[in-house]
Amino acid sequence: MPFFKADHLVMRFGGLVAVNDFNLELQPGDLVGLIGPNGAGKTTVFNMITGVYRPTSGRIYFQDKDITGKRPDIITALGIARTFQNIRLFTDLSLIENVMVSYHVRLKSNIFEAVFKLPRYMRQENAMYEEAMELLHKVELDHLAEEKAGSLPYGEQRRLEIARALATHPKLLLLDEPAAGMNPNETLQLMDFIKQIRDEFDLTILLIEHDMKVVMGICERIWVLDYGKTIAVGTPSEIQNNPEVIKAYLGEEEYA
Amino acid sequence: MSWESFFQNLSNGISLGGLYALIAIGYSMVYGILRLINFAHGDIFMLGAYIAFYGMLIFSLPWWLSLIVSIILTAFIGILIDKGAYKPLRNAPRISALITAIGVSFFLENLGLVVFGGRPKGFYRPHIFDEIITIKGVRILSLTFYSLVITAIFLVLLFYIVYRTKTGLGMRAVSTDMETARLMGIDVDKIISITFAIGSGLAAVGGVLWAMKYPQINPLMGIFPGLKAFIAAVLGGIGSVGGALLGGFILGIAEIMLVAFMPQLSGYRDAFAFLILILILLVKPTGLLGVEVKEKA
Secondary structure, X not given: OOOXXXXXXXXXXXXXXXXXEEEEEEOOOOEEEEEXXXXXXXXXXXXXXXXXXXXXXXXXXXXXXXXXXXXXXXXXXXXXEEOOOOOOOOOOOEHXXXXXXXXXXXXXXXXXXXXXXXXXXXXXXXXXXHHHHHHHHHOOOHHHOOOEHHHOOHHHHHHHHHHHHHOOOOOEEEEEOOOOOOOHHHHHHHHHHHHHHHHHOOOEEEEEOOOHHHHHHHOOXXXXXXXXXXXXXXXXHHHHHOHHHHHHOHHHOOOO | OOHHHHHHHHHHHHHHHHHHHHHHHHHHHHHHHHOOOOOOHHXXXXXXXXXXXXXXXXXXXXXXXXXXHXXXXXXXXXXXXXXXXXXXXXXXXXXXXXXXXXXXHHHHHHHHHHHHOOOOEEOOOOHHHOOEEEEOOEEEEHHHHHHHHHHHHHHHHHHHHHHHOHHHHHHHHHHHOHHHHHHOOOOHHHHHHHHHHHHHHHHHXXXXXXXXXXXXXXXXXOHHHHHHHHHHHHHHOOOOHHHHHHHHHHHHHHHHHHHHHOHHHHHHHHHHHHHHHHXXXXXXXXXXXXXXXXXXX
16 A cells, blocks of 8 residues: 555536546655646546545545545644645734644643643643744744734745644645745745754655646656546656646646 | 712722623633634523522522532533534534524523513522622622622633643644644533533533622623623633633723713613724724634635
């Protein structure tokens, strides 16, 4: 059984088939891209994996477990975290609080221990705080820890979202267009950052991206979706030379 | 008006305001998380008073133990109401949940009439609350003072939970964005249950203190305090705990002062609260401390 497997996933919304027969296998440490034109069903795949949607048919396996249709919080606890195409931070909470929301996955004390500041709670609380600060340090936002997340500029919000996802201790990280809205320089930094966290946290990463430079630059394998169907799978160079893909997607792109 | 009677009225206003605040917080917290006006909240308040009443009458519990039992049982009832009535409608249009809340309210009132009987019951007021304290010529009932102390204790506890614990952080995260909170590993159903429990528990505190203050209880006693507290929550900015607190005190003090300064208008006391509601909705619909919340789909 592979580390992660999506087996013949289908998602229908009424008459619309958003994803049709999607298959994907990941091995630990993979850095895989999921590309395709707008509306190809990429985000829908993420939503099925994270439990936001229950697939119409097909199964999802993660670390030898069938996680199809499980609740999002349970799937997160099992080790899958994500970021969002349109950033979804808790804008009213501070940066450190955003990261510490991940508490809920791992902190094992209850409200009474919290109110009475029992030793176990305090120990865990302090450890969590330290760890959250360290994550903020990694994304170079630790000096803003007490600011409201909503007050950050766009690029920094993206980095905070990644830090928040990392705080849940994921084994599989799903990044939904991490480079969207970034300038070329920021994008370069981001590519380095993604590789770096993959190695540092032993992550497997699946990312959706429109920016071909990012996908071709860091992904080892690429899945191409079009109208809900997988039209090609391969290495970046194979994808670049695949006539199906060129027709569907890269035809107009200069990288093709 | 002499300053003695001014302070006397002020202390009455603050103590009434504290009770409004205790109830208003439950409205505000539930709204913050579910975008639902829980119109049954006033009736939960009534149940809190009855539970304490029976605790003292049948089980001869001391008042403070009755209060604690009432908080715990009422909190459970709050959770049950959510699980039974609102949870099945979580993905339904919000108007369905709102209508259900009104239905639950009628249900509890009529259940109260059947189970407790419609005749008002005299609520026992412990002796320590029955003394007159005189401070520099201002005579106040000791209940007015203690009621404020008890209110303050629970409010401090509430703020501690909301702003200093992981559960509170979860509540604030869920209230900002439920979907994302779930994806960050928060058990949203548990957070919602805790929210109902805390809101209902505070309503029970309000109910017991109210019943000591106006020592007659009946199954419909929750309607007006419930509506007033709802107004207080809207006034302060519904969804905000601090707002509910502020709105509660403003409304309580304003009501008492209206009657004190213009006794001829005392019959309009309740209408006055609704006037405030209409004004705030016209002038600043988000309330004093409220921020524009984006409507959840």
